[in-house]
Amino acid sequence: MGCYPNLFSELRVGQITLKNRVVMGPMLVGYADQNGRVNENVIKYYEARARGGAGLIVVEASCVDVPTGKEGVGQIHIDEPGCIPGLTSLAKAIKKHDCKALIQLFHAGRQTSSQITGVPPVAPTRQGLTPSREVPRELSRSEIKHLIAQFVQAADFAHRAGMDGVELHAAHGYLLNEFLSPKMNTRQDEYGGSLENRMRILLEIISGIKAQHSDLVISVRLNVDDFTPGGLQPDQSAIIASELEKRGADIINCTCGTYESGLTSIEPASYPEGWRVYLAEKIKQYVRIPVVTGGMIHNPAFAEQVVAEGRSDLVFLGRSLLADPKWPAKALRGRVHEIRPCIRCNGCINLHFAGMPVSCTVNPATGREKQYNSRIAKVAAKSRVDIVGAGPAGIQAALTLDKMGFEVALFEKSSCPGGLLGFAATPPHKDRLKDFHQYLASQLNNSGVKQIYEHQYLIGDLQNRQPDHLIISTGSRPQTPKLPGIDRCLGLEAVLSGQVEVAGEEVVIIGGGSNGCEVADFLLQHGKHRITIVEGRSRLAADMERKNRRDLLNRLEAGGVMMLVKHKVLEITPTGVVIADATQQPREISAQAVIAATGYRSVNQLYHQARRMMSSVYVIGDALRVRGFKSAILEGHMTAYMIYQEELKSKRSYSIDSRGC
Ligand SMILES: Cc1cc2nc3c(=O)[nH]c(=O)nc-3n(C[C@H](O)[C@H](O)[C@H](O)COP(=O)(O)O)c2cc1C
Numbered sequence: 001m002g003c004y005p006n007l008f009s010e011l012r013v014g015q016i017t018l019k020n021r022v023v024m025g026p027m028l029v030g031y032a033d034q035n036g037r038v039n040e041n042v043i044k045y046y047e048a049r050a051r052g053g054a055g056l057i058v059v060e061a062s063c064v065d066v067p068t069g070k071e072g073v074g075q076i077h078i079d080e081p082g083c084i085p086g087l088t089s090l091a092k093a094i095k096k097h098d099c100k101a102l103i104q105l106f107h108a109g110r111q112t113s114s115q116i117t118g119v120p121p122v123a124p125t126r127q128g129l130t131p132s133r134e135v136p137r138e139l140s141r142s143e144i145k146h147l148i149a150q151f152v153q154a155a156d157f158a159h160r161a162g163m164d165g166v167e168l169h170a171a172h173g174y175l176l177n178e179f180l181s182p183k184m185n186t187r188q189d190e191y192g193g194s195l196e197n198r199m200r201i202l203l204e205i206i207s208g209i210k211a212q213h214s215d216l217v218i219s220v221r222l223n224v225d226d227f228t229p230g231g232l233q234p235d236q237s238a239i240i241a242s243e244l245e246k247r248g249a250d251i252i253n254c255t256c257g258t259y260e261s262g263l264t265s266i267e268p269a270s271y272p273e274g275w276r277v278y279l280a281e282k283i284k285q286y287v288r289i290p291v292v293t294g295g296m297i298h299n300p301a302f303a304e305q306v307v308a309e310g311r312s313d314l315v316f317l318g319r320s321l322l323a324d325p326k327w328p329a330k331a332l333r334g335r336v337h338e339i340r341p342c343i344r345c346n347g348c349i350n351l352h353f354a355g356m357p358v359s360c361t362v363n364p365a366t367g368r369e370k371q372y373n374s375r376i377a378k379v380a381a382k383s384r385v386d387i388v389g390a391g392p393a394g395i396q397a398a399l400t401l402d403k404m405g406f407e408v409a410l411f412e413k414s415s416c417p418g419g420l421l422g423f424a425a426t427p428p429h430k431d432r433l434k435d436f437h438q439y440l441a442s443q444l445n446n447s448g449v450k451q452i453y454e455h456q457y458l459i460g461d462l463q464n465r466q467p468d469h470l471i472i473s474t475g476s477r478p479q480t481p482k483l484p485g486i487d488r489c490l491g492l493e494a495v496l497s498g499q500v501e502v503a504g505e506e507v508v509i510i511g512g513g514s515n516g517c518e519v520a521d522f523l524l525q526h527g528k529h530r531i532t533i534v535e536g537r538s539r540l541a542a543d544m545e546r547k548n549r550r551d552l553l554n555r556l557e558a559g560g561v562m563m564l565v566k567h568k569v570l571e572i573t574p575t576g577v578v579i580a581d582a583t584q585q586p587r588e589i590s591a592q593a594v595i596a597a598t599g600y601r602s603v604n605q606l607y608h609q610a611r612r613m614m615s616s617v618y619v620i621g622d623a624l625r626v627r628g629f630k631s632a633i634l635e636g637h638m639t640a641y642m643i644y645q646e647e648l649k650s651k652r653s654y655s656i657d658s659r660g661c
Pocket residue numbers: 025026027028029060061104169171172221255265266267294295296297316317318319320348349352358
């Protein structure tokens with residue numbers, strides 16, 4: 001018997017039985033080809049999650065009406081029969097692992113742009129703006145009939161491809177959600193106005209699908225709360241859910257929020273685990289069919305409790321499965337400490353909104369499954385790799401090389417692994433980063449990597465040890481601007497580590513990048529400082545993902561932090577800081593403490609020395625260029641593959657291992 005007996009118990013849904021209660025939530029990752037066809041990248045990505053133990057996968061939002069309903073590049077199209085072969089391969093790849101497959105049927109409504117679709121966005125009524133600030137065009141009655149037919153036809157394609165069912169996307173402000181919304185749908189015909197009229201389109205789609213394929217499971221992703229003034233609210237959604245059940249829906253997948261409401265549909269890191277379970281609980285009181293909850297769920301124990309207490313029948317995981325496809329399998333075997341935690345940085349969705357395929361900050365293999373999860377030949381003749389610096393880049397390189405069979409020695413001048421992760425995890429709402437830090441340390445301890453701490457690796461070490469390959473991942477150090485009085489400044493790391501106390505009431509932080517803003521957030525917890533941030537550029541925390549940035553700036557605003565952008569610091573005096581704005585008029589702000597958050601610069605002297613001695617030398621992460629964790633982890637992983645390729649060329653012997661890296 002495995003762990004978490006409720007989470008890993010079977011559930012009958014419509015005509016199918018799920019092996020457990022873990023659902024992979026739909027996530028548009030943008031790996032399909034230009035024509036919206038499923039390709040090997042899509043298949044390998046989903047297969048990895050099916051193999052990882054989820055009971056049900058809801059394949060991402062797939063467009064039923066191209067071009068009007070399209071939301072992004074790389075989106076799957078399910079609008080004409082040519083989509084069936086690709087979807088058939090996808091369904092097979094998922095179902096091969098005893099995992100059931102639904103596909104989400106989607107139309108963007110007004111939440112797209114004519115730059116993506118090539119035509120003006122459409123909506124139930126000419127209300128609101130598109131994200132690109134266009135006014136949407138109102139759908140005619142005959143266009144609504146056409147769209148209903150498109151959804152029904154898409155369900156037929158899904159059925160022919162061997163999918164177990166479909167999910168209708170009636171959430172997050174997209175077309176079907178807009179029809180349901182009292183605020184966004186004030187049509188005067190039978191598709192608008194009253195609640196009965198607003199849900200008509202959804203009910204007609206369900207009837208159309210059931211008439212064709214009564215065995216096809218139908219899930220509805222329903223916004224239980226739009227979290228917008230005048231939008232859909234739980235009492236109305238409960239009535240809708242009950243009508244959906246009567247019409248033949250088999251699952252209600254509960255979610256919330258729209259583009260307008262901002263942070264609630266894909267939350268920033270500050271939202272507590274499972275904060276929206278109450279929405280599913282509400283719906284559960286009105287229906288007998290299974291309901292799904294999710295959003296900010298990362299711990300198996302939490303998911304188990306939700307199911308055990310009957311608050312929801314199923315739990316969806318989104319980002320947790322981008323970060324670790326094997327979350328369910330590891331949870332089932334009680335190997336929770338081996339789950340690679342999602343740090344809620346929202347780097348994934350940020351890429352989607354930037355029109356790029358999704359990848360994950362902590363998992364370099366996400367979106368690259370085809371490239372990296374293939375069978376890998378293990379290095380038989382133990383080649384030796386020395387890695388200098390145990391920050392995220394060095395650790396990732398060490399772990400990947402270790403799996404490939406290299407003999408890896410990891411040198412670190414401080415007493416523990418993690419590099420800047422230690423400081424970065426200190427400000428509020430960075431607990432997930434702490435988990436990631438611990439995860440990396442525990443992975444190292446369970447690997448064959450030899451760890452050598454409190455050792456500064458110098459050129460003499462290289463001469464003595466003569467490794468086959470050398471990786472320099474020596475990170476970065478704070479950079480200090482040349483300003484009069486700069487030696488009065490406290491360092492960011494000294495403040496965050498508690499090495500120095502920030503004395504006095506008035507504090508000035510020089511530098512309003514993410515580091516400066518996060519140290520302000522950190523100080524606000526103590527509630528005893530009046531803080532001013534001085535930044536030269538026009539935006540604070542410009543290097544941050546937008547949802548986490550908005551969330552952080554909201555906290556700074558609420559905490560009364562004075563934010564001065566487009567200001568230059570001229571001097572630090574014994575009583576404060578002299579600054580100037582665009583008019584160049586200097587003025588002094590008084591401060592008892594001044595903190596420098598003025599960025600980092602690479603540390604890589606060893607690289608230049610080592611290159612003169614050997615050819616296989618790599619510099620990665622911040623030591624190459626200061627950028628942050630994502631590049632560090634990806635470069636660590638990729639560099640391991642480059643070294644592996646080098647070894648292949650050098651004709652050493654190999655043994656095949658099917659685990660993949
Ligand atoms: C990259 C990305 C793409 C998403 N695409 C979809 C989508 O296609 N359809 C949908 O209903 N929700 C989508 N979502 C929302 C997720 O399904 C989920 O509701 C949300 O991420 C919160 O759950 P989590 O905290 O487990 O990630 C997406 C989220 C992310 C991060």
